Amino acid sequence: MAQQSLPATGREWHLVARPQGWPTPADFALVEAPVTAPAPGRILVRNEYLSVDPYMRGRMNDAKSYAPPYALGEAMHGGAVGRVVASAAEGFEPGDAVLHGLGWREYADVPADQAFKVDAGAAPLQAYLGVLGMPGLTAYAGLLRVGRFQEGDAVFVSGAAGAVGSVVGQVAKLRGASLVVGSAGSDEKVRKLVEEYGFDAAFNYKNGDVVGQLAKAAPEGIDVYFDNVGGEHLEAAIGALHVHGRAVLCGAIAQYNDTTPPAAPRNLATVIGKRLTLQGMLVGDHYDLQREFVTEVGGWLRDGRLRFEETVVDGFDNAVDAFLGLLRGANTGKMLVHVG
Numbered sequence: 001m002a003q004q005s006l007p008a009t010g011r012e013w014h015l016v017a018r019p020q021g022w023p024t025p026a027d028f029a030l031v032e033a034p035v036t037a038p039a040p041g042r043i044l045v046r047n048e049y050l051s052v053d054p055y056m057r058g059r060m061n062d063a064k065s066y067a068p069p070y071a072l073g074e075a076m077h078g079g080a081v082g083r084v085v086a087s088a089a090e091g092f093e094p095g096d097a098v099l100h101g102l103g104w105r106e107y108a109d110v111p112a113d114q115a116f117k118v119d120a121g122a123a124p125l126q127a128y129l130g131v132l133g134m135p136g137l138t139a140y141a142g143l144l145r146v147g148r149f150q151e152g153d154a155v156f157v158s159g160a161a162g163a164v165g166s167v168v169g170q171v172a173k174l175r176g177a178s179l180v181v182g183s184a185g186s187d188e189k190v191r192k193l194v195e196e197y198g199f200d201a202a203f204n205y206k207n208g209d210v211v212g213q214l215a216k217a218a219p220e221g222i223d224v225y226f227d228n229v230g231g232e233h234l235e236a237a238i239g240a241l242h243v244h245g246r247a248v249l250c251g252a253i254a255q256y257n258d259t260t261p262p263a264a265p266r267n268l269a270t271v272i273g274k275r276l277t278l279q280g281m282l283v284g285d286h287y288d289l290q291r292e293f294v295t296e297v298g299g300w301l302r303d304g305r306l307r308f309e310e311t312v313v314d315g316f317d318n319a320v321d322a323f324l325g326l327l328r329g330a331n332t333g334k335m336l337v338h339v340g
Helices: 055-059 125-129 134-146 165-174 187-195 210-217 232-240 270-274 283-302 316-327
Strands: 009-015 028-034 042-051 080-087 097-100 107-111 154-157 179-184 201-204 222-227 241-249 277-280 310-314 334-338
Touching: 009 316, 042 097, 042 125, 080 107, 080 125, 097 107, 097 125, 125 334, 134 165, 134 222, 134 241, 134 283, 154 165, 165 179, 165 222, 165 283, 179 187, 179 210, 187 201, 201 210, 210 232, 222 232, 232 241, 232 270, 241 270, 310 316, 316 334
Parallel strands: 154 179, 154 222, 179 201, 222 241, 241 277, 310 334
Antiparallel strands: 009 028, 042 080, 042 107, 042 334, 080 097
16 A cells, blocks of 8 residues: 655644642643654554553653653653554555554554554454453453462452453453452443343442442452452452452552542451462563463454443544543443544
8 A cells, every 4th residue: 555645743642740639631732743754664653543541640640650650741652553654664554553552642653663463354443452452461361360360269350340340350250250240330330240241240339338248249258359449449359358369459540549548458467367469460561471362352252252342532632531531430341532
């Protein structure tokens, strides 16, 4: 395919202020940036879908972490899928569908060794940002490798209607869990977990204390807890875990915008007596499972045994609104921005 004529400029979202507590639209700016032909070894991609993810909130702080903070006055980074519009790199041609890490912009100038061609015929392009992408691999590796899931285990998942949690619960069921319980933030999400995703039980954490609702849903306790929320959910799970139980600490969205330390969990001493394992995870440690993951999960998708949902916000102008909505729990499944 011939290279397309390029526009003079494209838009990108910059972080212009460090949020104090909850981010606001004033912390971001929509900026025009020049679009130029790629240098040797690089490709220019017209982004079609952008990913907004909870981890991005941490990168807005000027604090040491596993990923460097976003620089003020520069375009932010994040997962994106799109089509090559110009290539100066062997192995990439205009029209190729690619996955890369330079989201938050309409046009991305990407080093070729940091772009991955994907098969847009095997699955919708945006699926490579969700169920077949980073969130799906997080769920798969977190449950099976970090959580050491075994057939017959009872599993509790917080944030269970999100991009990661919904896959965790389904993989657990497909791998033979004795019980899968999920928590979510609305009655409609709870209904989806049970009726559409196959969870055995689910509860709305806003309807009462998490400890009591978990005890009712899993009266005999749990073996594995997949934590996307932190705080009171982690405290409840520690109380419910069996001896030698495992907790996968994937996220703590309940406290990402707090300006004071969380009150819970207050029962960490229980970890000693129960000999629990509480292990943090980053998906970047587990990309060696990528081929196995895509093969197994892709098979479940093709035969209809694993379901996924996306919340798509249309329009690049609305990317910040999508991100802020994600932090409020406005999504079911993966939150995406359709660049348009």
